[in-house]
Amino acid sequence: MKNIAILTGGDSAERVISLKSGKVVFDHLPSERYRSFLIDIQGADWREMTSGAPVDKNDFSLSLNGEKIRFDAAFAALHGSPLEDGKMQGYLDLVGVPYTCCDGYVSGLTMNKQHTKTFLAPYGIPMAQSVLLHRGEPVDEARLLAMGLPLFVKPNTHGSSFGVTKVKTAEQLLPAIEAVWPYDKEAVVEAFMPGREFSNGALRVNGEVVVLPVTEIIPETEFFDFAAKYEGKSEEVTPADLPAELERQCRERSRYLYGVLNCRGVVRFDYILVGDTFHFLEANTIPGISPASIVPQQARAHGWDLGAFFSLLIEEAIR
Numbered sequence: 517m518k519n520i521a522i523l524t525g526g527d528s529a530e531r532v533i534s535l536k537s538g539k540v541v542f543d544h545l546p547s548e549r550y551r552s553f554l555i556d557i558q559g560a561d562w563r564e565m566t567s568g569a570p571v572d573k574n575d576f577s578l579s580l581n582g583e584k585i586r587f588d589a590a591f592a593a594l595h596g597s598p599l600e601d602g603k604m605q606g607y608l609d610l611v612g613v614p615y616t617c618c619d620g621y622v623s624g625l626t627m628n629k630q631h632t633k634t635f636l637a638p639y640g641i642p643m644a645q646s647v648l649l650h651r652g653e654p655v656d657e658a659r660l661l662a663m664g665l666p667l668f669v670k671p672n673t674h675g676s677s678f679g680v681t682k683v684k685t686a687e688q689l690l691p692a693i694e695a696v697w698p699y700d701k702e703a704v705v706e707a708f709m710p711g712r713e714f715s716n717g718a719l720r721v722n723g724e725v726v727v728l729p730v731t732e733i734i735p736e737t738e739f740f741d742f743a744a745k746y747e748g749k750s751e752e753v754t755p756a757d758l759p760a761e762l763e764r765q766c767r768e769r770s771r772y773l774y775g776v777l778n779c780r781g782v783v784r785f786d787y788i789l790v791g792d793t794f795h796f797l798e799a800n801t802i803p804g805i806s807p808a809s810i811v812p813q814q815a816r817a818h819g820w821d822l823g824a825f826f827s828l829l830i831e832e833a834i835r
Contacts, residue, residue: 528596592617671700
Protein backbone atom coordinates (compact mmCIF):
# COMPACT_ATOMS: atom_id res chain seq x y z
CA MET A 517 0.00 0.00 0.00
CA LYS A 518 1.55 3.29 -1.12
CA ASN A 519 1.05 6.57 0.73
CA ILE A 520 0.08 9.38 -1.65
CA ALA A 521 0.02 13.09 -0.77
CA ILE A 522 -2.56 14.84 -2.96
CA LEU A 523 -1.36 18.45 -3.18
CA THR A 524 -4.26 20.90 -3.33
CA GLY A 525 -5.23 24.45 -2.34
CA GLY A 526 -2.51 26.92 -3.19
CA ASP A 527 -2.07 30.66 -2.93
CA SER A 528 -3.65 32.03 -6.11
CA ALA A 529 -7.17 32.77 -7.34
CA GLU A 530 -7.14 29.23 -8.74
CA ARG A 531 -7.31 27.83 -5.19
CA VAL A 532 -11.06 27.16 -5.54
CA ILE A 533 -10.38 25.00 -8.62
CA SER A 534 -7.50 23.18 -6.92
CA LEU A 535 -9.65 22.14 -3.97
CA LYS A 536 -12.15 20.56 -6.36
CA SER A 537 -9.39 18.80 -8.34
CA GLY A 538 -7.84 17.42 -5.16
CA LYS A 539 -11.18 15.99 -4.04
CA VAL A 540 -11.65 14.28 -7.43
CA VAL A 541 -8.26 12.56 -7.10
CA PHE A 542 -9.01 11.59 -3.49
CA ASP A 543 -12.37 10.09 -4.50
CA HIS A 544 -11.04 8.12 -7.48
CA LEU A 545 -7.64 6.77 -6.45
CA PRO A 546 -8.07 3.00 -5.88
CA SER A 547 -8.18 2.53 -2.09
CA GLU A 548 -6.88 -1.03 -2.35
CA ARG A 549 -3.60 0.30 -3.81
CA TYR A 550 -3.15 3.71 -2.19
CA ARG A 551 -3.62 5.48 1.12
CA SER A 552 -4.54 8.99 0.03
CA PHE A 553 -4.05 12.16 2.07
CA LEU A 554 -5.30 15.58 0.93
CA ILE A 555 -2.59 18.13 1.72
CA ASP A 556 -3.74 21.77 1.68
CA ILE A 557 -0.84 24.05 0.72
CA GLN A 558 -1.53 27.61 1.85
CA GLY A 559 1.53 29.81 2.14
CA ALA A 560 3.84 28.22 4.73
CA ASP A 561 0.90 26.40 6.35
CA TRP A 562 0.67 22.83 4.98
CA ARG A 563 -1.95 20.59 6.57
CA GLU A 564 -3.69 17.27 6.08
CA MET A 565 -7.27 18.33 5.45
CA THR A 566 -9.23 15.69 7.40
CA SER A 567 -7.29 15.92 10.67
CA GLY A 568 -5.78 19.38 10.34
CA ALA A 569 -2.39 17.83 11.22
CA PRO A 570 0.58 19.91 10.04
CA VAL A 571 3.09 18.54 7.53
CA ASP A 572 6.64 18.19 8.87
CA LYS A 573 8.59 20.09 6.19
CA ASN A 574 11.91 18.61 7.32
CA ASP A 575 11.06 15.38 5.53
CA PHE A 576 7.55 15.95 4.10
CA SER A 577 5.84 13.60 6.55
CA LEU A 578 2.73 13.48 8.73
CA SER A 579 2.25 12.31 12.31
CA LEU A 580 -1.26 10.88 12.70
CA ASN A 581 -2.47 8.82 15.68
CA GLY A 582 1.06 7.99 16.73
CA GLU A 583 2.08 6.90 13.19
CA LYS A 584 4.74 8.74 11.17
CA ILE A 585 3.57 8.70 7.55
CA ARG A 586 6.10 9.13 4.77
CA PHE A 587 4.89 9.61 1.22
CA ASP A 588 5.77 7.45 -1.76
CA ALA A 589 4.64 10.15 -4.19
CA ALA A 590 2.90 13.52 -4.42
CA PHE A 591 -0.07 13.87 -6.78
CA ALA A 592 -0.16 17.32 -8.40
CA ALA A 593 -3.72 18.65 -8.08
CA LEU A 594 -2.77 22.26 -7.32
CA HIS A 595 -3.34 24.79 -10.10
CA GLY A 596 -1.37 28.03 -10.03
CA SER A 597 1.24 28.93 -7.41
CA PRO A 598 3.22 27.36 -5.75
CA LEU A 599 3.12 24.13 -7.81
CA GLU A 600 2.13 24.91 -11.39
CA ASP A 601 4.75 27.68 -11.44
CA GLY A 602 7.48 25.26 -10.30
CA LYS A 603 8.27 26.62 -6.84
CA MET A 604 7.38 23.49 -4.90
CA GLN A 605 9.10 20.91 -7.11
CA GLY A 606 12.56 21.98 -5.94
CA TYR A 607 11.53 21.21 -2.35
CA LEU A 608 10.10 17.82 -3.33
CA ASP A 609 13.33 17.03 -5.21
CA LEU A 610 15.34 17.89 -2.10
CA VAL A 611 13.32 15.61 0.18
CA GLY A 612 13.25 12.84 -2.42
CA VAL A 613 9.50 12.62 -3.04
CA PRO A 614 8.50 11.95 -6.69
CA TYR A 615 5.61 13.94 -8.13
CA THR A 616 3.15 13.53 -10.99
CA CYS A 617 3.94 16.71 -12.93
CA CYS A 618 6.71 18.55 -14.77
CA ASP A 619 9.84 19.57 -12.87
CA GLY A 620 10.32 23.08 -11.50
CA TYR A 621 12.07 24.48 -14.56
CA VAL A 622 9.50 23.24 -17.10
CA SER A 623 6.57 24.23 -14.87
CA GLY A 624 7.99 27.71 -14.34
CA LEU A 625 8.66 28.13 -18.05
CA THR A 626 5.23 26.99 -19.25
CA MET A 627 3.40 29.02 -16.58
CA ASN A 628 4.97 32.07 -18.26
CA LYS A 629 3.04 32.32 -21.53
CA GLN A 630 5.41 34.75 -23.24
CA HIS A 631 8.60 32.93 -22.18
CA THR A 632 7.12 29.68 -23.52
CA LYS A 633 6.51 31.31 -26.90
CA THR A 634 10.04 32.74 -26.92
CA PHE A 635 11.47 29.31 -26.05
CA LEU A 636 9.45 27.63 -28.84
CA ALA A 637 10.11 30.27 -31.52
CA PRO A 638 13.23 28.52 -32.96
CA TYR A 639 11.27 25.28 -33.39
CA GLY A 640 8.92 26.66 -36.04
CA ILE A 641 5.72 26.22 -34.00
CA PRO A 642 2.93 28.44 -35.43
CA MET A 643 1.77 30.92 -32.75
CA ALA A 644 -0.12 34.20 -32.46
CA GLN A 645 1.80 37.48 -32.52
CA SER A 646 2.01 38.93 -29.00
CA VAL A 647 3.55 41.68 -26.85
CA LEU A 648 4.55 41.50 -23.17
CA LEU A 649 3.68 44.42 -20.87
CA HIS A 650 4.98 45.16 -17.36
CA ARG A 651 2.90 46.79 -14.64
CA GLY A 652 3.88 50.42 -14.08
CA GLU A 653 5.46 50.92 -17.50
CA PRO A 654 3.91 53.18 -20.17
CA VAL A 655 1.70 51.45 -22.74
CA ASP A 656 2.32 52.03 -26.46
CA GLU A 657 -1.27 51.71 -27.62
CA ALA A 658 -0.41 52.28 -31.29
CA ARG A 659 2.03 49.35 -31.29
CA LEU A 660 -0.58 47.06 -29.74
CA LEU A 661 -3.42 48.17 -32.01
CA ALA A 662 -1.15 47.61 -35.03
CA MET A 663 -1.69 43.88 -34.43
CA GLY A 664 -5.35 44.50 -35.35
CA LEU A 665 -8.62 44.07 -33.48
CA PRO A 666 -9.89 42.12 -31.68
CA LEU A 667 -7.01 41.49 -29.25
CA PHE A 668 -6.76 39.20 -26.24
CA VAL A 669 -5.29 40.64 -23.04
CA LYS A 670 -4.36 38.10 -20.38
CA PRO A 671 -2.17 37.69 -17.29
CA ASN A 672 1.21 36.26 -18.30
CA THR A 673 1.61 33.82 -15.40
CA HIS A 674 -1.94 33.01 -14.28
CA GLY A 675 -4.48 30.40 -15.38
CA SER A 676 -8.18 29.50 -15.39
CA SER A 677 -8.90 32.59 -17.54
CA PHE A 678 -8.87 34.96 -14.56
CA GLY A 679 -8.26 38.53 -15.79
CA VAL A 680 -8.64 37.69 -19.51
CA THR A 681 -10.44 40.14 -21.82
CA LYS A 682 -11.31 40.05 -25.50
CA VAL A 683 -10.76 43.62 -26.70
CA LYS A 684 -12.96 44.66 -29.64
CA THR A 685 -12.44 48.45 -29.67
CA ALA A 686 -9.46 50.73 -29.05
CA GLU A 687 -11.30 52.24 -26.06
CA GLN A 688 -11.41 48.83 -24.34
CA LEU A 689 -7.64 48.26 -24.51
CA LEU A 690 -6.38 50.20 -21.45
CA PRO A 691 -9.21 48.99 -19.14
CA ALA A 692 -8.45 45.41 -20.24
CA ILE A 693 -4.78 45.86 -19.33
CA GLU A 694 -5.79 47.30 -15.95
CA ALA A 695 -7.97 44.22 -15.35
CA VAL A 696 -4.82 42.05 -15.42
CA TRP A 697 -2.99 43.76 -12.54
CA PRO A 698 -4.99 42.19 -9.66
CA TYR A 699 -3.68 38.81 -10.90
CA ASP A 700 -0.22 39.45 -12.32
CA LYS A 701 2.56 42.01 -12.75
CA GLU A 702 2.87 41.13 -16.45
CA ALA A 703 0.26 41.15 -19.21
CA VAL A 704 0.31 39.52 -22.65
CA VAL A 705 -1.48 41.27 -25.48
CA GLU A 706 -2.10 38.74 -28.23
CA ALA A 707 -3.40 39.00 -31.78
CA PHE A 708 -6.75 37.33 -32.40
CA MET A 709 -6.67 34.18 -34.52
CA PRO A 710 -9.99 33.30 -36.23
CA GLY A 711 -10.54 29.58 -36.07
CA ARG A 712 -11.74 26.56 -34.10
CA GLU A 713 -10.30 25.82 -30.65
CA PHE A 714 -8.86 22.41 -29.77
CA SER A 715 -7.09 20.82 -26.83
CA ASN A 716 -4.95 17.71 -26.59
CA GLY A 717 -3.38 15.92 -23.61
CA ALA A 718 -0.23 13.83 -23.54
CA LEU A 719 1.51 11.80 -20.84
CA ARG A 720 4.28 9.26 -20.43
CA VAL A 721 3.34 5.65 -19.63
CA ASN A 722 6.16 3.14 -19.02
CA GLY A 723 8.57 5.62 -20.55
CA GLU A 724 6.59 6.07 -23.79
CA VAL A 725 4.66 9.24 -24.70
CA VAL A 726 0.93 8.54 -25.12
CA VAL A 727 -1.05 11.25 -26.92
CA LEU A 728 -4.74 11.24 -26.00
CA PRO A 729 -7.69 11.86 -28.35
CA VAL A 730 -8.24 15.48 -29.43
CA THR A 731 -11.07 17.64 -28.01
CA GLU A 732 -12.82 20.48 -29.83
CA ILE A 733 -13.98 23.29 -27.52
CA ILE A 734 -17.09 25.17 -28.65
CA PRO A 735 -17.71 27.91 -26.05
CA GLU A 736 -21.12 29.50 -25.62
CA THR A 737 -19.27 32.59 -24.38
CA GLU A 738 -16.98 34.92 -26.41
CA PHE A 739 -14.01 32.63 -25.77
CA PHE A 740 -13.00 29.72 -23.50
CA ASP A 741 -13.31 31.80 -20.30
CA PHE A 742 -13.96 30.84 -16.67
CA ALA A 743 -17.68 30.24 -17.26
CA ALA A 744 -16.95 28.07 -20.29
CA LYS A 745 -14.30 26.09 -18.38
CA TYR A 746 -16.01 25.58 -15.04
CA GLU A 747 -19.69 26.49 -15.32
CA GLY A 748 -20.68 24.34 -18.27
CA LYS A 749 -20.83 27.20 -20.77
CA SER A 750 -19.16 25.23 -23.53
CA GLU A 751 -19.62 22.14 -25.64
CA GLU A 752 -16.60 19.84 -25.71
CA VAL A 753 -16.47 17.16 -28.37
CA THR A 754 -14.13 14.21 -27.68
CA PRO A 755 -12.88 12.78 -29.96
CA ALA A 756 -13.05 15.91 -32.12
CA ASP A 757 -14.76 15.75 -35.51
CA LEU A 758 -11.64 16.20 -37.64
CA PRO A 759 -10.35 14.74 -40.89
CA ALA A 760 -7.73 12.07 -40.18
CA GLU A 761 -4.87 14.22 -41.48
CA LEU A 762 -5.74 17.17 -39.22
CA GLU A 763 -6.16 14.90 -36.21
CA ARG A 764 -2.73 13.41 -36.96
CA GLN A 765 -1.20 16.91 -37.25
CA CYS A 766 -2.61 17.96 -33.87
CA ARG A 767 -1.50 14.81 -32.05
CA GLU A 768 1.97 14.87 -33.60
CA ARG A 769 2.34 18.53 -32.61
CA SER A 770 1.42 17.60 -29.03
CA ARG A 771 3.93 14.74 -29.04
CA TYR A 772 6.62 17.07 -30.39
CA LEU A 773 5.87 19.81 -27.83
CA TYR A 774 5.88 17.27 -24.98
CA GLY A 775 9.38 16.24 -25.99
CA VAL A 776 10.79 19.68 -26.82
CA LEU A 777 9.56 21.09 -23.49
CA ASN A 778 10.82 17.98 -21.62
CA CYS A 779 7.45 17.42 -19.97
CA ARG A 780 6.50 14.91 -17.28
CA GLY A 781 3.08 13.80 -16.07
CA VAL A 782 0.03 14.78 -18.08
CA VAL A 783 0.18 18.06 -20.01
CA ARG A 784 -2.63 19.64 -22.02
CA PHE A 785 -1.78 21.65 -25.13
CA ASP A 786 -4.28 24.20 -26.43
CA TYR A 787 -4.55 25.22 -30.09
CA ILE A 788 -6.47 27.34 -32.58
CA LEU A 789 -7.00 25.71 -35.96
CA VAL A 790 -6.54 28.46 -38.56
CA GLY A 791 -7.22 27.10 -42.04
CA ASP A 792 -5.50 23.71 -41.92
CA THR A 793 -2.75 24.63 -39.43
CA PHE A 794 -2.84 24.19 -35.66
CA HIS A 795 -1.48 27.29 -33.90
CA PHE A 796 -0.16 26.73 -30.36
CA LEU A 797 -1.82 28.77 -27.59
CA GLU A 798 -0.36 27.44 -24.33
CA ALA A 799 0.71 24.39 -22.35
CA ASN A 800 -1.06 23.44 -19.10
CA THR A 801 1.22 21.31 -16.91
CA ILE A 802 -1.47 20.73 -14.27
CA PRO A 803 -4.68 20.65 -16.32
CA GLY A 804 -8.14 20.47 -14.81
CA ILE A 805 -9.01 16.97 -13.59
CA SER A 806 -12.65 17.16 -12.54
CA PRO A 807 -14.76 14.46 -14.27
CA ALA A 808 -16.07 17.12 -16.70
CA SER A 809 -12.61 18.53 -17.46
CA ILE A 810 -11.01 18.04 -20.85
CA VAL A 811 -8.15 15.67 -19.98
CA PRO A 812 -10.42 13.21 -18.08
CA GLN A 813 -12.75 13.24 -21.11
CA GLN A 814 -9.78 12.33 -23.30
CA ALA A 815 -8.59 9.64 -20.86
CA ARG A 816 -12.04 8.01 -20.94
CA ALA A 817 -12.08 8.19 -24.76
CA HIS A 818 -8.69 6.46 -24.70
CA GLY A 819 -10.18 3.67 -22.56
CA TRP A 820 -9.12 4.60 -19.01
CA ASP A 821 -11.41 5.45 -16.12
CA LEU A 822 -10.20 8.12 -13.70
CA GLY A 823 -8.86 5.63 -11.15
CA ALA A 824 -6.73 3.86 -13.78
CA PHE A 825 -5.60 7.18 -15.27
CA PHE A 826 -4.52 8.64 -11.92
CA SER A 827 -2.78 5.37 -11.04
CA LEU A 828 -0.76 5.51 -14.27
CA LEU A 829 0.43 9.03 -13.38
CA ILE A 830 1.53 7.89 -9.91
CA GLU A 831 3.34 4.75 -11.12
CA GLU A 832 5.14 6.70 -13.85
CA ALA A 833 6.27 9.31 -11.28
CA ILE A 834 7.62 6.56 -9.00
CA ARG A 835 9.19 4.68 -11.93
